[in-house]
């Protein structure tokens with residue numbers, strides 16, 4: 001940034017980077033906290049130039065440039081572009097493709113990304129195949145001569161299946177395809193896809209990066225400032241779905257606490273998962289931090305924490321799941337995730353019509369409340385469900 005003093009040291013640990021990257025003392029005022037620059041237009045030189053590097057708010061804004069620098073640093077990337085939503089960020093990545101290109105995407109990917117591919121890009125001639133990426137053979141078989149991109153999302157929603165990022169990236173690169181990971185569920189604190197071989201990472205910053213359920217946004221981070229990133233930047237600047245100055249500022253305010261928040265989310269989720277796993281009335285718990293989870297080994301190898309998301313299944317299908325969600329006091333019934341407050345979602349009723357998610361499944365975004373309080377809340381709701389639905393008959397349990 002022009003107006004800030006350059007960093008004097010090169011700190012390496014994530015906590016330190018989260019506090020310092022993209023920041024500095026404002027040279028005009030001495031302000032310690034980052035300023036917000038709302039101006040949409042910037043003064044030109046007498047000769048017509050823009051010596052300060054800013055011309056018009058859609059092209060570039062000081063706060064957005066600072067945010068992009070900070071997020072790029074956190075992910076170990078060379079460049080970053082910030083968008084008005086997570087799906088706008090994904091859209092920009094696909095806009096780097098040509099008509100006739102083919103994408104391999106995960107079977108259980110985020111529904112909004114599936115929408116972008118099927119409802120927008122299909123009619124512009126970009127085709128997509130959706131495969132179970134826990135099988136490398138399935139990924140290999142989905143390739144055709146037009147495949148140019150593999151889209152990874154891990155852990156998956158809502159079953160928290162983890163894909164071996166390095167293995168998929170190696171396979172894709174051997175066939176000349178680019179590899180992009182939607183890292184929204186994990187955050188850069190617990191998973192770094194660029195270091196595992198991916199070319200780009202996307203986030204819905206609406207989730208953990210924002211972390212307070214009050215700002216919609218998305219970013220693309222690229223390992224190289226290459227031609228594909230130039231296309232992403234063009235989609236941002238010419239397409240125009242840029243992140244507004246105040247939203248950039250909110251995200252900058254959130255980033256310094258991201259490492260601390262993520263570790264607390266992980267610890268709380270682990271506690272909740274272990275509690276649910278020993279309940280006889282819970283038929284399945286999906287959390288990669290449990291040794292019994294189908295992809296625990298993959299997660300343990302590529303993540304430094306297992307994240308704050310989990311899902312579990314109760315006996316009695318949809319009525320029991322809805323009743324349980326209604327009995328929870330600390331978990332608000334709402335979609336989305338990654339905020340300080342815990343949320344519960346009956347996923348089958350919000351997922352797309354083709355979803356195969358079990359009707360008895362509830363997804364939890366485990367927040368930053370005390371773990372004992374969250375466990376107690378789940379215990380009282382499960383107990384009340386057993387009493388209320390008559391399953392406490394001494395036979396099943």
Ligand SMILES: *Cc1c(COP(=O)(O)O)cnc(C)c1O
Nearest residue numbers: 085086087110112184204206217
């Ligand atoms: C929420 C989400 C998105 C979309 O982000 P928006 O900010 O809602 O547009 C993309 N990917 C994943 C994994 C998400 O959870």
